Amino acid sequence: MVKITDVARHAGVSPSTVSYALSGKRPISEETRQRVEAAIRELGYRPHAGARALASSRSNVLALVVPLRAGIHVPVVMQFAVSVVTTARRYDHDVLLLTQEEGEDGLRRVADTALVDALIVMDVQLHDPRLPLLRSLERPSVMIGFPAEADGLTCIDLDFKAAGEACVEHLARLGHRVVALVGSPPEVYVRQTAFAQRVVQGFTAAADRGGLSSSVHPCEATPAGARLVAEQLLREQPALTGVVVHNEPVLEPLIDAFEQLGLRVPGDLSVTAICPDELAESVRVPVTSVPLPSAEVGERAVQLLMKKLGGSAVPEATLLPPRMTERASTAPRDA
Amino acid sequence: MVKITDVARHAGVSPSTVSYALSGKRPISEETRQRVEAAIRELGYRPHAGARALASSRSNVLALVVPLRAGIHVPVVMQFAVSVVTTARRYDHDVLLLTQEEGEDGLRRVADTALVDALIVMDVQLHDPRLPLLRSLERPSVMIGFPAEADGLTCIDLDFKAAGEACVEHLARLGHRVVALVGSPPEVYVRQTAFAQRVVQGFTAAADRGGLSSSVHPCEATPAGARLVAEQLLREQPALTGVVVHNEPVLEPLIDAFEQLGLRVPGDLSVTAICPDELAESVRVPVTSVPLPSAEVGERAVQLLMKKLGGSAVPEATLLPPRMTERASTAPRDA
DNA sequence: GCCAGGCGTCGAAGCGCTTCGACGGAGGAC
DNA sequence: GTCCTCCGTCGAAGCGCTTCGACGCCTGGC
Numbered sequence: 001m002v003k004i005t006d007v008a009r010h011a012g013v014s015p016s017t018v019s020y021a022l023s024g025k026r027p028i029s030e031e032t033r034q035r036v037e038a039a040i041r042e043l044g045y046r047p048h049a050g051a052r053a054l055a056s057s058r059s060n061v062l063a064l065v066v067p068l069r070a071g072i073h074v075p076v077v078m079q080f081a082v083s084v085v086t087t088a089r090r091y092d093h094d095v096l097l098l099t100q101e102e103g104e105d106g107l108r109r110v111a112d113t114a115l116v117d118a119l120i121v122m123d124v125q126l127h128d129p130r131l132p133l134l135r136s137l138e139r140p141s142v143m144i145g146f147p148a149e150a151d152g153l154t155c156i157d158l159d160f161k162a163a164g165e166a167c168v169e170h171l172a173r174l175g176h177r178v179v180a181l182v183g184s185p186p187e188v189y190v191r192q193t194a195f196a197q198r199v200v201q202g203f204t205a206a207a208d209r210g211g212l213s214s215s216v217h218p219c220e221a222t223p224a225g226a227r228l229v230a231e232q233l234l235r236e237q238p239a240l241t242g243v244v245v246h247n248e249p250v251l252e253p254l255i256d257a258f259e260q261l262g263l264r265v266p267g268d269l270s271v272t273a274i275c276p277d278e279l280a281e282s283v284r285v286p287v288t289s290v291p292l293p294s295a296e297v298g299e300r301a302v303q304l305l306m307k308k309l310g311g312s313a314v315p316e317a318t319l320l321p322p323r324m325t326e327r328a329s330t331a332p333r334d335a
Numbered sequence: 336m337v338k339i340t341d342v343a344r345h346a347g348v349s350p351s352t353v354s355y356a357l358s359g360k361r362p363i364s365e366e367t368r369q370r371v372e373a374a375i376r377e378l379g380y381r382p383h384a385g386a387r388a389l390a391s392s393r394s395n396v397l398a399l400v401v402p403l404r405a406g407i408h409v410p411v412v413m414q415f416a417v418s419v420v421t422t423a424r425r426y427d428h429d430v431l432l433l434t435q436e437e438g439e440d441g442l443r444r445v446a447d448t449a450l451v452d453a454l455i456v457m458d459v460q461l462h463d464p465r466l467p468l469l470r471s472l473e474r475p476s477v478m479i480g481f482p483a484e485a486d487g488l489t490c491i492d493l494d495f496k497a498a499g500e501a502c503v504e505h506l507a508r509l510g511h512r513v514v515a516l517v518g519s520p521p522e523v524y525v526r527q528t529a530f531a532q533r534v535v536q537g538f539t540a541a542a543d544r545g546g547l548s549s550s551v552h553p554c555e556a557t558p559a560g561a562r563l564v565a566e567q568l569l570r571e572q573p574a575l576t577g578v579v580v581h582n583e584p585v586l587e588p589l590i591d592a593f594e595q596l597g598l599r600v601p602g603d604l605s606v607t608a609i610c611p612d613e614l615a616e617s618v619r620v621p622v623t624s625v626p627l628p629s630a631e632v633g634e635r636a637v638q639l640l641m642k643k644l645g646g647s648a649v650p651e652a653t654l655l656p657p658r659m660t661e662r663a664s665t666a667p668r669d670a
Numbered sequence: 671g672c673c674a675g676g677c678g679t680c681g682a683a684g685c686g687c688t689t690c691g692a693c694g695g696a697g698g699a700c
Numbered sequence: 701g702t703c704c705t706c707c708g709t710c711g712a713a714g715c716g717c718t719t720c721g722a723c724g725c726c727t728g729g730c
Binding site: 044046047048049050051052054057059061064068074075077078081082085086089094095096097098099101106109110112113114115222223224252256282283 | 379381382384386387388392396403409410412413417420421424429430432434436441444448449450557558559587617618619
């Protein structure tokens with residue numbers, strides 16, 4: 001193994017000079033830097049991560065806790081993860097993967113052993129048990145999602161409440177008076193997953209404000225679940241003309257089910273969704289949607305963490321505004 | 336931060352004794368061990384990962400390279416990842432997440448900096464450019480998937496060839512004489528992704544052996560792609576009665592398309608798939624399938640790595656035999 | 671009763687890097 | 701010309717842990 005002393009000898013300088021040339025923490029003359037860089041290249045030098053972590057008390061590794069529970073859409077999780085890793089690399093950091101299963105112990109472990117410098121936590125619940133832990137940790141963290149009480153913590157997410165509102169307002173603008181939200185599976189609400197709750201809040205608030213009649217329907221993430229909800233809606237809400245879907249796997253099956261029950265989209269029923277653009281576009285009837293900008297959220301989460309690691313203050317809450325794309329699934333009522 | 340010397344002082348022993356009590360690498364009297372453990376608990380001691388890595392030249396971290404290219408089924412990737420993380424934790428290891436995008440440089444980096452002790456690589460191609468790199472690395476690795484030439488490397492995967500054969504043989508046993516394989520999107524074959532190729536080999540070999548007439552059809556991973564292939568099959572293979580699907584997202588849409596074209600499953604057409612059990616079970620007509628045992632593959636991959644890290648020899652190739660589950664989508668021809 | 675051998679523990683020497691204080695020399699201010 | 705400053709570099713001291721050799725003591729064999 002080639003080490004920093006080898007590089008130093010080869011370049012005719014001291015090890016500390018090599019270190020400073022690498023980190024830029026002290027000025028090094030152009031000429032010396034060149035020699036050092038040449039030596040590094042010729043010898044194929046790679047600083048030892050452990051030694052570096054020990055001496056600098058920085059591991060340049062971030063922890064990412066991914067959810068693996070029922071009811072969350074896996075591709076979205078993966079998009080987050082990839083975006084986090086990619087962004088972290090831009091800041092010369094790596095990403096350690098933790099599963100929800102490891103729970104609080106896992107967080108504490110990687111933080112206390114100095115395996116990681118900072119943490120990103122996904123799938124936050126309104127009253128998440130990890131909140132006090134994150135507050136007590138001596139390392140910065142960012143949560144993707146908003147708990148009920150976020151004092152002293154840093155959170156970022158799509159503004160799901162505004163997204164719910166945007167969907168309803170879009171439907172209201174088109175003249176719809178009776179709307180329904182087809183949401184996540186029941187267990188997601190039972191767990192009080194923050195983002196699901198906020199969609200409901202926004203949906204309901206906007207409907208009330210606009211004087212619309214509204215109802216909320218959890219839905220199993222299967223085609224069968226979709227059919228069930230479609231039938232139920234038809235039965236219980238015959239005047240229904242607008243639907244908001246916040247449940248990725250169910251979007252296409254639900255539209256199929258409506259059509260099989262004789263409701264044309266958007267002729268009889270306008271449908272909007274909160275889901276990735278790819279999904280919205282790939283459905284037979286492209287769906288007017290508010291995408292969850294996972295790539296942006298992941299990137300911004302890492303950037304927040306980097307700022308915190310750099311000692312800067314960051315806003316406690318970052319809510320990304322929803323951006324709706326109109327597609328073929330919504331139309332004016334009585335059009 | 337509490338360190339090993341604090342623990343030692345508190346327990347009235349030397350630091351090395353604490354270390355040996357923790358690692359078990361030398362005998363320690365029961366009584367001393369108790370005192371050490373008590374001290375650790377009382378002080379909340381956590382060994383510093385970097386220091387440990389530096390002194391022992393073991394980081395207790397594994398690298399996992401996940402694919403993020405088009406045409407691979409994301410939930411399956413996630414299952415692998417979770418299984419790898421979970422198993423690694425059982426062996427007191429953590430997992431560093433690398434994306435395919437980082438490529439060979441990323442592998443070399445984490446290996447050379449001693450950030451990780453060993454590597455797991457997914458989505459192997461027949462002529463994978465990372466092969467020579469993995470051979471040259473001084474750290475053990477395991478590939479999930481089989482390249483064309485695996486000499487000197489360790490590979491594990493479902494025996495996709497046998498899986499393809501099993502599907503055909505099952506159909507042949509039921510009396511079907513004309514079969515088709517609906518496969519992955521074209522780009523997967525263009526890239527020569529190993530597992531996709533092997534399914535084709537097994538499918539074709541078994542069909543030839545059994546004197547069946549067979550054809551292979553790549554398929555875009557969208558409902559539209561499924562419809563296209565269904566129509567094409569109907570047109571070009573009117574005598575077709577058996578289909579093997581190896582393309583998760585397309586399974587349900589394909590069956591829908593067949594039924595809309597007037598073919599009943601399994602009445603007119605028997606369908607088998609290579610896909611996760613959950614998917615096979617969630618389709619309207621539960622599908623006879625060979626599951627990809629991702630959890631087992633991930634677990635075994637980690638175990639192989641642990642053996643290699645322990646200095647033991649391991650088999651170069653581990654092929655997990657396919658296990659078919661019969662469901663409602665297959666029936667005897669002319670039944 | 672004496673010596674060999676092993677068990678249990680200690681001390682010290684690193685592992686490879688960063689960082690702090692120091693220092694020589696060059697340049698600017700007066 | 702002198703003094704001060706700042707730039708660029710060096711040396712040494714750790715960072716917190718593991719591990720190797722050494723050593724004392726207890727046990728057992730004869």
